[in-house]
Amino acid sequence: MxxxxxxxxxxxxxxxxxxxxxxxxxxxxxxxxxxxxxxxxxxxxxxxRYLDLLAGYSALNFGHRHPALTEAAHRQLDRLTLTSRAFHHDRLAAFAESLAALTGLDMVLPMNTGAEAVESGIKVARKWAYDVKGVAPDRATVVVAADNFHGRTTTVVGFSTDETARAGFGPFTPGFRVVPYNDLAALDAAVDETTAAVLIEPIQGEAGVVIPDDGYLRGVRELTRRAGCLFVADEIQSGLGRTGRTLAVEHEGVVPDLVLLGKALGGGIVPVSAVVGRREVLRVLRPGEHGSTFGGNPLAAAVGSAVVELLGTGEFQRRAEEAGVILREGLSALVGKGVRGFRARGLWAGVDIEPALGTGRDISESLLREGVLVKDTHGSTIRLAPPLTVTDEDLHLALATLEKVLTAAS
Structure with missing residues (x-):
């Protein structure tokens, strides 16, 4: 054949x-x-051919095989791919410097996957609580939000409220308190002298692109500062241009103590993640207390540096904001025509389909047959997260296809 x-x-x-x-x-x-x-x-x-409106859960913010990113990877493949952190290499300092500058923070702890960044952020917060805040040994707590998604490790699923993620994987790591998302009073009540950090997503992606009320993130920042604990923002899905800003917290002018990044940081080529934060927080780590064989490897640093360079122009953030207007207007026109409601910021939307028309999975499969790729989340909700390189024409095509699918299901 x-x-x-x-x-x-x-x-x-x-x-x-x-x-x-x-x-x-x-x-x-x-x-x-x-x-x-x-x-x-x-x-x-x-x-x-299919129009990709998932973009690898935001790992492909710059589209598939962006030429600047593939070129950076090819160049590095011909030079050096891995040393482990047992040695220095010539790409790491430039990557860390540029990423810190992009986020407006001081230091970078490079890792590989988003879940590793979350685990690392938790470790750093606990170490800071013991060494700096003076919490008694093994008493540090971290406050998190209900309906969160921070990964799939055993520590993380232990404080998930999604029973599909939790059931059958215990016993779980203690030391976490769960409060409702977007509820400052509940958060205030949960924070005490043992609290190392508040860990939240500025926008909850897996929950259906849930956007908190204006002022919530500012309130979290003020509350954590007043309580003497850290604000850790999980921007693994929401960060790096997705919402029309480099970081989603920028919509409220907030600077967390630690920011967790991943997905798009690897440009859809290699897994790259990082904990970026204030120097006085990340400096609690000493050699041997944390590590990663592949974290910050030369190939990852080369691709990550190219990602930061793309974002440094502001072009992709502007594109997400401008194209987001098309997305919101198109979805608004479908409300009452199969769409019950939606939440959107930049090029990111959670769309609630009328349950009578099918589950999110049903609608995703119907869109697949029409040449559009999306992914369902809970119930009858689908998520839209096209690459930031998507054209206006392609967005209009996607919205017209969604309307066609909803009409056929009615």
Whole structure:
């Protein structure tokens, strides 16, 4: 059999069946097998094209294979890919300096995945509580919000309120207090002399792109400063241009003590994450107290530096804000026509479909058949997070396709 260059000899259906006996069921993917991609578009093994409105949960903020990012990766692949942090390498300082400058903070702790950044942030906050705040040994607490999503490690799912994430994985790590999101009074009541940090998402992504009231983030900042604890912002999904700002906290002019970054920091090429924060907080770590074989590796630093350079122009933040107007206007026109409501900021939206028309999964599968990729979250909600490189024409196409699917389901 002759197969076109880069084309799989097996069909999508065959490849999906081949996964069943050998892949653990940690995801429930839509029935599409992607083989190639560029910009906001992907192509399956049969050559069908799809508009990608998920962008790897914001890992692909700059689209698939952005030329500046692939060029940076290719250049570094020909020089040096890994040393481990047992040695210094020539890309790390520039990466850390540029990322700190982009976020307006002082120091960087490089890691790999978003979950690692969250775990690292928790460790740093606890160490700071013992060394600086004077909390008694093993008594430090961290306050988090209900409906949070900070990853899938055992520590993190222990303070999740999603029973699908929690059930069957205990016993869990103690030391966390859960309060309702967007409720400053509840947060104030939960904070005491043992509190090391308040850890929240400025916008809750997995919960359905839940945007807090104006003033909430400022209130969190004021409350934590008054209580003498840290404000840790998980910007792994919301950060790096997604909401029309470099960081979502910038919408309220807030500067946290620690910011957790990931996903888009690797440009959709390699896993790159980081804890970025104030010098007096991150300096509580001493050699040997934390580490990562791959964290801050030369390839990651090269790609991460290229990502920071793209964001340094402000072009992508402006694009997210401008295209976000098209997205909001298009969704507003669908309210009452199959859309019950939505929440959006920049190029990020959670869209609540009328339950009578189907679950979020049903609508996602219908959109897939029409050539548009989205992902459902809880109930009848879908998330839209197109690459920041998406064109106006493609956005209008996506909105028209959503309207077509909703009309057909009515």
């Amino acid at each position: 002759t197969v076109a260059p880069g084309r799989s000899p097996r069909s999508s259906a065959e490849l999906i069946r081949a996964e069943e006996p050998v892949l653990a069921h940690n995801y429930h993917p839509l029935p599409v097998v992607v083989a190639r991609a560029e910009g906001a578009w992907v192509e399956d093994v049969e050559g069908r």
